[in-house]
Amino acid sequence: MQSTAEFGQFLRHVSGQPWLALDTESDSLFRYAPRVCLIQITAPAAAAGTQSLPEPANVVDFLIDPLRLPKLSGLGELLADGTTEVILHAAENDILTLQRDFDFRLRKIYDTQLAARILGRQGIGLAKVLHEEFGVVSDKKMQRTNWGQRPLTQQQLTYAQIDTHYLPALRARQIRSLEETGRREEAQAAFRMLETISFRPPEPRTLWQMKQIRSVEERDLGVLQAVWEWRESFAEQVNRPPFKVLGENALVYLSQKRPRTLASLRAVPGLSERQARWFGRELLAAVREGEQLPAPQRPASVRKPDPALTAAAKKRYEALRQWRTKTAAARGVDPDIVFSNETLQQISACRPATLAELEKIPSVGRWKAQTYGAKVFSLLRNGHES
Numbered sequence: 001m002q003s004t005a006e007f008g009q010f011l012r013h014v015s016g017q018p019w020l021a022l023d024t025e026s027d028s029l030f031r032y033a034p035r036v037c038l039i040q041i042t043a044p045a046a047a048a049g050t051q052s053l054p055e056p057a058n059v060v061d062f063l064i065d066p067l068r069l070p071k072l073s074g075l076g077e078l079l080a081d082g083t084t085e086v087i088l089h090a091a092e093n094d095i096l097t098l099q100r101d102f103d104f105r106l107r108k109i110y111d112t113q114l115a116a117r118i119l120g121r122q123g124i125g126l127a128k129v130l131h132e133e134f135g136v137v138s139d140k141k142m143q144r145t146n147w148g149q150r151p152l153t154q155q156q157l158t159y160a161q162i163d164t165h166y167l168p169a170l171r172a173r174q175i176r177s178l179e180e181t182g183r184r185e186e187a188q189a190a191f192r193m194l195e196t197i198s199f200r201p202p203e204p205r206t207l208w209q210m211k212q213i214r215s216v217e218e219r220d221l222g223v224l225q226a227v228w229e230w231r232e233s234f235a236e237q238v239n240r241p242p243f244k245v246l247g248e249n250a251l252v253y254l255s256q257k258r259p260r261t262l263a264s265l266r267a268v269p270g271l272s273e274r275q276a277r278w279f280g281r282e283l284l285a286a287v288r289e290g291e292q293l294p295a296p297q298r299p300a301s302v303r304k305p306d307p308a309l310t311a312a313a314k315k316r317y318e319a320l321r322q323w324r325t326k327t328a329a330a331r332g333v334d335p336d337i338v339f340s341n342e343t344l345q346q347i348s349a350c351r352p353a354t355l356a357e358l359e360k361i362p363s364v365g366r367w368k369a370q371t372y373g374a375k376v377f378s379l380l381r382n383g384h385e386s
Contacts, residue, residue, distance in 0.1 A: 002068035010062050011074045014041065016048035019085040019110075021059075021167035024094050025160055027148035029244075032236045036101045037147035039064040039075070042164040054168035056134070061161045067150065072102055082107040087167045089113045089126045091194050099199035109194045112167055115174045118187050120332035126163065133173065134166050189367030196362075205232065205242070208299055212252050218295050224255035226290025227283065234279060246271065246283075258287050317348035319379045327372075339368070351380050 001007055014020055021042040028034035041062040044052055052058045066072055079086055079098075088094050091111040098104040116124045123132070130136040142159035152160075178184035207213065207228040216224055228251055235242040247270040259265055265276045265283070321344055328335040339347070343363050352358040358376065359369040 001062065002065045004069065004071075007064070007069055007072075007074070010041070010064070011078065013047070013060070014043045014062075014078060014084070017043050017084055019044070019054070019087055019168060019171075021087040021164040021171075022079075022094065023088065023160070023163040023167075024097055025147040026097060027146060029144060029241060030146045030148055032239045032241060034097075035148070036066055036097050038152070038160055039066060039072075040160050040164045042168060044168075054172050056166055056169055059165065059168055061165055063157060063160060066101070067148070076102055076104040080105045080107055084108065085110050087112065087164075087171050089129075089163075089167060092197060095194060095197050096199045099197075105195075107195055109191045110171055111191060111194060112170050112174060114190055114194075115171075115178065115187050117334060117337055118183050118190065119174065119177055119181065129170065130162070130166055133170055136162060136166065138162060186367055186371075189365055193363060193365055207296075210248055210251070212248055216252060216255060220255040221295040221298075222293035223258060223287055223290030224251060225296050226286045226293060227251050227254045230282065230286035234282070245279075246275075254283070254287055255290070258291065259284065313348045316351070316380055317344055319382075320344045320348055320376065323375060323379060338372070339364075347376060348380070353377065353380075 001010060021040075023040045024036050025038040025040070026034045027037050041064065042059050043062070044050070044054070045058050045060040046052045064072070064075070078084060085108045086106050087110045089111070090113040091106075091109055095106055095109075098106070112129070113124050113126070116129065123129070127138040127140070130138060139155065139159050142156060145156055145159075147156070175184065178187050207225055210228075227246075231242050231246050231251065235245045238245070249269045250271050253268050257267070259268065262276055262280045262284070265271055265280050266273070320339070321341070324338045324344060325335055328338045331338075340363060343361065346361050347358070347364075350357070350361065352361065355369050355373050358364055358373055359366050
């Protein structure tokens with residue numbers, strides 16, 4: 001939908017519904033600063049207040065075009081009111097991008113991927129899940145399509161629609177499994193933690209994030225910094241992802257070989273004749289500028305400080321980690337479903353002594369504190385498994 005009138009009709013239909021499924025598509029492969037280009041919503045086909053099973057035949061799909069609609073605040077209010085359950089698959093990315101672009105805050109979240117992980121399922125990508133559960137085959141080419149182009153093709157629209165169409169039925173099947181295995185309360189606690197996610201602007205990109213940076217010699221760092229900064233500036237200017245302006249291999253080659261002429265740019269890996277004509281002179285100028293620069297100082301390791309620095313804290317962490325691994329294996333889930341390594345480090349460093357103290361640690365919450373608290377406290381006291 002692209003008109004305000006259509007959007008108003010959509011809001012009237014979904015308002016008061018018990019649930020809706022949501023997904024977003026962005027153009028991160030095609031813009032310097034990505035944006036949400038499409039919002040997919042699936043809701044009950046019947047009017048609010050009418051009972052119907054959440055099967056694929058009983059739902060209606062909406063495709064919202066945020067690049068054409070002037071105002072989406074009505075949708076934001078609906079997602080935040082806490083009465084309509086919002087079903088997503090791999091919710092974190094959608095939560096963060098909707099916050100970033102529209103300042104939406106989602107409440108009453110159900111994440112079908114997280115539920116699958118709590119159930120101990122393997123192959124939790126949406127395409128695989130839809131194929132196994134409903135026999136749906138997704139077009140993998142659409143994962144790299146340009147969602148910012150207009151008009152969208154019928155192929156794009158069909159792919160986008162499928163992303164939410166089956167989520168309500170998947171949720172219904174998962175809830176039965178969660179109840180049968182006694183894991184529904186755990187899942188609900190995990191979903192509540194998703195409501196606490198907050199978008200933070202990313203740190204500025206730097207050349208130190210390059211995968212090959214460790215292989216670059218000190219004498220070449222000045223040129224590398226110059227061409228890297230030129231690429232960043234040029235990418236922002238033409239609104240393209242930096243890797244689509246020039247690849248990392250090309251940057252390293254330029255810092256090492258330092259070409260002088262347009263003709264010599266032909267040897268640069270991944271640099272086409274068209275690119276050489278487009279920005280070759282600027283690139284050569286950046287190389288010459290970099291030769292005059294001192295080598296930038298390599299930063300200290302960007303690894304976050306380990307909160308468990310003392311010998312005693314490390315001992316507690318190791319005991320917690322071993323217990324967590326055994327507990328996860330017994331339940332048939334990945335270890336981080338019990339506790340992440342970061343959470344275990346925080347627990348071992350803070351040494352909570354009460355359920356209230358344990359619950360306050362980020363990503364623990366009430367359910368995990370009550371479920372695992374007694375064992376955690378025992379390990380913190382003894383420093384080993386009893």
